[in-house]
Amino acid sequence: MTSILELPVDEYMLPGNRSCAGCGLGIGLRYILKALEGKCVMTVPASCLTVLGGMYPVSSVSVPWINSVFPGTAAMASGVAAGLKALKKEDITVLAMAGDGGTYDIGIQALSGAAERNANFLFICYDNEAYMNTGTQRSGATPKGVKTTTTPIIGKMHSPKDMGQIMEAHRIPYVATTCVSYPTDLYDKVKKAREIYGLRYIHLCVPCPSGWQYDPQNTVTIGQLAVETGAVVLYEIENGVFRLTGRSRRLAKDGKLKPLTEYLSAQKRFGNISSDTLEELQEYINKRWEEFISKDKTLFE
Amino acid sequence: MTVLNNEKTISIYNNSSNPKAYPPGKHVLTGNQSAAIGAFLCGVQVIAAYPITPQSPVVEELSKFVEDGELSAEFVPVESEHSAMGVCIGASIAGARVFTATSANGLAYMCEQLHWASGSRLPIVMGCVNRAMAAPWSVLNDQQDSMSQRDAGWIQLFCRDNQEIIDTVIQAYRIAEKVYLPVMVCYDGYILSHTVMPLEVPDENKVKKFLPPYIPHTPIDINNPVNINPVTLGEPRYNANGVLCHGYMEHKYLHHKALRDSLNIIEEVDSEYKDTFGRSAGGLFSLYKTDDAEVVIVCAGSLSKMNILVVDMLREQNIPIGLVSLRSYRPFPNQKLSAALKNKKLILTIDKSLSYGYQGPICIDVKSCLFEAGISSIVISFIAGLGGRDIKPYEIAETAYDYWNKFLNNELNSENIYESQWINCKY
Numbered sequence A: 001m002t003s004i005l006e007l008p009v010d011e012y013m014l015p016g017n018r019s020c021a022g023c024g025l026g027i028g029l030r031y032i033l034k035a036l037e038g039k040c041v042m043t044v045p046a047s048c049l050t051v052l053g054g055m056y057p058v059s060s061v062s063v064p065w066i067n068s069v070f071p072g073t074a075a076m077a078s079g080v081a082a083g084l085k086a087l088k089k090e091d092i093t094v095l096a097m098a099g100d101g102g103t104y105d106i107g108i109q110a111l112s113g114a115a116e117r118n119a120n121f122l123f124i125c126y127d128n129e130a131y132m133n134t135g136t137q138r139s140g141a142t143p144k145g146v147k148t149t150t151t152p153i154i155g156k157m158h159s160p161k162d163m164g165q166i167m168e169a170h171r172i173p174y175v176a177t178t179c180v181s182y183p184t185d186l187y188d189k190v191k192k193a194r195e196i197y198g199l200r201y202i203h204l205c206v207p208c209p210s211g212w213q214y215d216p217q218n219t220v221t222i223g224q225l226a227v228e229t230g231a232v233v234l235y236e237i238e239n240g241v242f243r244l245t246g247r248s249r250r251l252a253k254d255g256k257l258k259p260l261t262e263y264l265s266a267q268k269r270f271g272n273i274s275s276d277t278l279e280e281l282q283e284y285i286n287k288r289w290e291e292f293i294s295k296d297k298t299l300f301e
Numbered sequence B: 001m002t003v004l005n006n007e008k009t010i011s012i013y014n015n016s017s018n019p020k021a022y023p024p025g026k027h028v029l030t031g032n033q034s035a036a037i038g039a040f041l042c043g044v045q046v047i048a049a050y051p052i053t054p055q056s057p058v059v060e061e062l063s064k065f066v067e068d069g070e071l072s073a074e075f076v077p078v079e080s081e082h083s084a085m086g087v088c089i090g091a092s093i094a095g096a097r098v099f100t101a102t103s104a105n106g107l108a109y110m111c112e113q114l115h116w117a118s119g120s121r122l123p124i125v126m127g128c129v130n131r132a133m134a135a136p137w138s139v140l141n142d143q144q145d146s147m148s149q150r151d152a153g154w155i156q157l158f159c160r161d162n163q164e165i166i167d168t169v170i171q172a173y174r175i176a177e178k179v180y181l182p183v184m185v186c187y188d189g190y191i192l193s194h195t196v197m198p199l200e201v202p203d204e205n206k207v208k209k210f211l212p213p214y215i216p217h218t219p220i221d222i223n224n225p226v227n228i229n230p231v232t233l234g235e236p237r238y239n240a241n242g243v244l245c246h247g248y249m250e251h252k253y254l255h256h257k258a259l260r261d262s263l264n265i266i267e268e269v270d271s272e273y274k275d276t277f278g279r280s281a282g283g284l285f286s287l288y289k290t291d292d293a294e295v296v297i298v299c300a301g302s303l304s305k306m307n308i309l310v311v312d313m314l315r316e317q318n319i320p321i322g323l324v325s326l327r328s329y330r331p332f333p334n335q336k337l338s339a340a341l342k343n344k345k346l347i348l349t350i351d352k353s354l355s356y357g358y359q360g361p362i363c364i365d366v367k368s369c370l371f372e373a374g375i376s377s378i379v380i381s382f383i384a385g386l387g388g389r390d391i392k393p394y395e396i397a398e399t400a401y402d403y404w405n406k407f408l409n410n411e412l413n414s415e416n417i418y419e420s421q422w423i424n425c426k427y
């Protein structure tokens, strides 16, 4: 595992971008581009990432970047990959990067099709657990109980999809989850994914101070709490082999999850969650955690 | 659109001859085969499509070429038309020559991508095998699908027969790559797509000479990174070097101007094609016996071919009739068309589609181009052949005969002028 001091010093994010103060997305993108050494072309749908990218005629990153219609990220990436292959210019990584809405909901059809064809690109879903760009509406990734602008009073009544499992079911060569609070975990996964042919899917937890309603200075802590409580679990599935990684691996080996309330109470979006829902969420997390531990055959090797 | 002045990517032709089964010369082929062979001859490098009747055989034919190894292109069997156009957009930005085809609901499903393709100024060529729009379901021909996408910023060319399909596909790449606009090659479902006709398949070597390699306007280059199509404000903005750059409106002006400028390019390309291959594919529009005509039919697509027969039939009855076959619907050749219709007393437009709540789209455009030219001929809107309703030459002939006589006898009433006339509608 790469240590923080070993990360390359080259930067591909230019000084200044249009995301909110404390946004986790910029942290994530910075390490993603480091891992790809800037040798990539991005396809990006309508989302906070579009905003971060900058308005014409200025840009906040120094890599080629192609904007896409909201549902079409994976289709455009397939096309860029096919075009580069036809022109024998395959030394550039095609990086499709979409929000949870652009992945779980409106983008799932194009992504599923591309995964079934094992199209040659890296898809990173950055998950801030709602439609942030349009003003924090619920998405298929929003946790149960969360207040959003379309679940304003009682909170979301449905549980989110498990996108990692959905992608795993496509039997693509690489599936991983990670979180911006653990930049080396993210870096190593992108670096590994870069070398693999076919569709690689990385799920990136991106805490969002505006939508999750916490103090912008706490982004890293919130992401760490997400992992330490098991709300987000870091793993990778390489050619079908499942491994917990990083902080989640250490917790599984010789630690124990923190109570979920520590994570939830740090964010106002969970403000009026009922004790029943809280209990249900904690039970779900415990059960899933056990499943992950028994799924990882490499843990106690 | 900023055209960057850096290293251009040159595409390479992958095929080196005609398909084995289709050497240069005479063949008897369907419209769909004709479109597929046209794309082959242009050396398309990426094909992405999703099946829909009556387009399916085009892509089946192309996938055969690819699996055979005759055409070394990437064939991307996408999960929807939305993605088909998405793949074409991505591949075209990457610098590949791309092809797709669709019909009706498939075209409608692409809608936001159609605007994205034209707004990105990509020279994508797409066959639109014209079919009626559901509901209710119909797989048969009319032209509601392409007419409904009239304002998506594409060039739309209509073909009269299968020869024009292959010729128009080849010309379409030449036009598209010159003006950086996508081109929809429209041809009638079944009537052309599934009907065999004799036609000449061009020689691949000649096509290569006619069609220079595709050079993308903004190549993907990690040493010169560009953010393509970011959020663009209404007002112009300064870039990091203090240069004032276009706002959204300037981009749209340039997009529109490119379409208007393509009026000349379409004509030039067709006449150069004629010099190279010995035949025109119909320019902006073509005229049949209009010189001395007093009544003129205006229509587009395969119906134009049939109407040659109608004109001949009526000429035998001494009706002074002529025909305008519209090939370029967008850009609309308003100035040239109104000049061709000058001094005509009665104009009969026949649309296989509707602008619901008003009249046929061709009619509306013909009227407006006559008005701007100060021509006050009477224009009558006919609607025919919706959802595959058969159109027989004698029906058109009788209708034209009837309306010409009504005109001569001053019998045209406001009902004839303000409302579309439905041919062979048994309501």
Ligand SMILES: Cc1ncc(C[n+]2csc(CCOP(=O)(O)OP(=O)(O)O)c2C)c(N)n1
Pocket (backbone or CB within 6 Å): A046, A047, A048, A049, A069, A070, A071, A098, A099, A100, A101, A102, A103, A128, A130, A131, A132, A133, A134, A139
């Ligand atoms: C077809 C279509 N529907 C709706 C929209 C409006 N829209 C733009 S961004 C967005 C939400 C994006 O959410 P997500 O993908 O989670 O990214 P985030 O903004 O949260 O980073 C929506 C609904 C659109 N651009 N296109």
Ligand code: SF4
Pocket (backbone or CB within 6 Å): A018, A019, A020, A021, A022, A023, A024, A025, A048, A128, A132, A133, A207, A208, A209, A210, A211
């Ligand atoms: S809304 Fe959230 S994800 Fe979007 S820019 Fe702001 S902090 Fe980042």
Ligand SMILES: [Mg+2]
Pocket (backbone or CB within 6 Å): A099, A100, A101, A126, A127, A128, A129, A130, A131, A132, A139
């Ligand atoms: Mg989101």
